[in-house]
Structure formats: structure tokens, C-alpha cells
Amino acid sequence: MRILLLLSFAWTTALTSATAYAQQAPAEVGGAHGMVALGAGVVPEFDGAGDVRPFPFATADIRWRGVNFQLRGNGARVDLVSDPRFAAGPVIGPRLPRQDVDGRLGRLPEIGTAVEAGGFVGYRIGGNAQGQGGVQLELSVVHDVSDTHDGLLATASASYAAVQRSDLFLSFDLRTTWADAKYTRTYFGIDAGGAAASGLAPYRPGSGLRDVGGGVTAGYWFDRHLGVIAHASAGYLVGDAADSPVTREGSRWQPIAGLMLAYRF
Structure with a gap:
């Protein structure tokens, strides 16, 4: 079960550049076409962790009858708007558990895998017909x-498409996340029982900005079908999340990196 959840845990904007070129391989008229990619990488063990864990990377962007089915960001989503600049639709994905942790954090209550659902909206500004130069x-x-x-x-x-060619793409992205108090108290809070068990100070965080971060994604297509995609990014915890004893035992830096073999059709 955990492997299946990890397959859907990828990075925030890893497909922003790749999507435009997923459509350049030939496809039957009216048939499904797009891109799928598989590989390996590392992610933080849990929110606020100081260590990373290896995991399988999987991502996809498939268009069928004007609808985009995507495995990207923090899970799976569907772009219901058939428009080259505007995107919107539902999104769902997992948040990794905090279990089998070493040290004092291991004495805190374990946190199971969360499933988060909602929606997204996006808009591309500028850029040529292939998207290069667009934000x-x-x-x-x-x-x-x-x-x-x-x-x-x-x-x-926000993602900037620095290079968009039929054989090469390169993009840079920035992001920030706001979280409410229920989330921060679950992952970064310590109640009296947890403090007594772990020896860490009690801590009751509130809502606010959780992190800021950025990354780079690059890809190269060897031919019309086969290519490789690489991504590296890091988030930096801020606010109440950064001040938590959980983060002090772990790290404010939350890195993600991966390499995938891609196929477009």
C-alpha cells in the first residue's frame, strides 16, 4: 500500500514543462496521447524530517477527448478545461506517514497516511506557441x-519555462504553502502526553505560512518517443512549523530529487 502511495507522491511542478511536449508524438485522431514516466528519487521521510527516503517516481500527463489526466504535484488531478492557457479541476493525493522514526521523535504518536482532496486553478502568462518564455x-x-x-x-x-524545444525543456519554479492550525498541530505540535514520552517541550502551533521553496526541472527527448526527466527542489519551513521541536530535531530544509525515463505517445 505504501509503495502505491509513494508512486503518486511527486513534486509540485515537475510536469509544467514536460506537458507541452507530451503531445508532440503521433497519436490516432481522437485517441489518447501524452506522456508517462517512471524512475527513482528521494523525499523527506515525513513533514519536518531531517532524513530522506528513497522512493519510486511515477508521473503521467494523458489527454483524451479534451481532458487531461495528470499524475503530478502532490497527487493525481484532472484538468477539465480544454484551453492552452487556463487549467482547472479536482486534485487528490497522499501525505506520507510519520512512522518507525528513530530518536525522540519516535516516542511521539505515529501519524498515518493522510489523503487530501480539493481543486486547482492555473493560468499561463506569455510564452510562444510552444510555451517557451511563459509563466x-x-x-x-x-x-x-x-x-x-x-x-x-x-x-x-509559479513556474517559468526557460527552454521549450521539441528535444529539450528546462523550467524553474517557486512555491509557498499556507496551512491551518489543524494540520500544523498534527505534524508539528506536541501535547502534554507527547512531551512526557519524548522529553521534547510542549508546543501548540497555529495557522500560517508553512514553507517557501523552489526547484528546477529539465528533460531531454532522445527521439519522438523516448526521453529522460530530472528534477531537484527544496522547501524551507517557516513560521510555526519552523519553530517546532519536531523541526529542530529534523530540519527546516525539505529536499526532493528524482530521475525518470519518459515515454510519449
Whole structure:
């Protein structure tokens, strides 16, 4: 089960550049076409962790009858708007659990896998016909539907398509996430029982900005079908999340990196 959840855990804007070129391979008229990619990478063990874990990367962008089915960002989503600049639709994805942790954090209550669902909206500004030079702005809002943290998170991101060619793409992105108190108290709070068990100070965080971050995504197509995609990014915890004893035991830096083999059709 955890492997299936990890397959859907990818990065915030890893497909922003790749999407435009997923459509350049030949496809039957009216048939599905797009891109799928598989690979490996590393992500933080849990929110606020100081260590990373290896995991399988999987991402996809498939268009069928004017609808885009995407595995990207923090899960799966569907772009219901058939428009080259505007995008909107539902999104769903997991948040990794905090389990089997070493040290004092391991004495805190374990947190299971959360499932978050909501929606996103995006708009591309500028850029040529292939998207080069364009800036993609996006906002997503998700709420926990699994009763794990019952919180709300909103993520704003901007991605710049520096290079968009038929054989090469390169993009840079920035992002920030706001989280409510239910989320921050679940992942970064410590109640009296947790403090007594772990030796860490009690901590009751509130809502606010959780992090800021950025990254780079690059890809190269060897031919019309086969290519490779690489991504590296890092988030930096701020506000109440940064001040938590959980983060002090772990790290404010939350890196993600991966390499995938891609196929477009």
C-alpha cells in the first residue's frame, strides 16, 4: 500500500514543462496521447524530517477527448478545461506517514497516511506557441478527507519555462504553502502526553505560512518517443512549523530529487 502511495507522491511542478511536449508524438485522431514516466528519487521521510527516503517516481500527463489526466504535484488531478492557457479541476493525493522514526521523535504518536482532496486553478502568462518564455501560475487548495489531520492547505506556485524545444525543456519554479492550525498541530505540535514520552517541550502551533521553496526541472527527448526527466527542489519551513521541536530535531530544509525515463505517445 505504501509503495502505491509513494508512486503518486511527486513534486509540485515537475510536469509544467514536460506537458507541452507530451503531445508532440503521433497519436490516432481522437485517441489518447501524452506522456508517462517512471524512475527513482528521494523525499523527506515525513513533514519536518531531517532524513530522506528513497522512493519510486511515477508521473503521467494523458489527454483524451479534451481532458487531461495528470499524475503530478502532490497527487493525481484532472484538468477539465480544454484551453492552452487556463487549467482547472479536482486534485487528490497522499501525505506520507510519520512512522518507525528513530530518536525522540519516535516516542511521539505515529501519524498515518493522510489523503487530501480539493481543486486547482492555473493560468499561463506569455510564452510562444510552444510555451517557451511563459509563466504558469497555479493555486491549489486541499483538505484532509481521511480524518488524519482534518486540516486545510493552500499552495501557490509559479513556474517559468526557460527552454521549450521539441528535444529539450528546462523550467524553474517557486512555491509557498499556507496551512491551518489543524494540520500544523498534527505534524508539528506536541501535547502534554507527547512531551512526557519524548522529553521534547510542549508546543501548540497555529495557522500560517508553512514553507517557501523552489526547484528546477529539465528533460531531454532522445527521439519522438523516448526521453529522460530530472528534477531537484527544496522547501524551507517557516513560521510555526519552523519553530517546532519536531523541526529542530529534523530540519527546516525539505529536499526532493528524482530521475525518470519518459515515454510519449
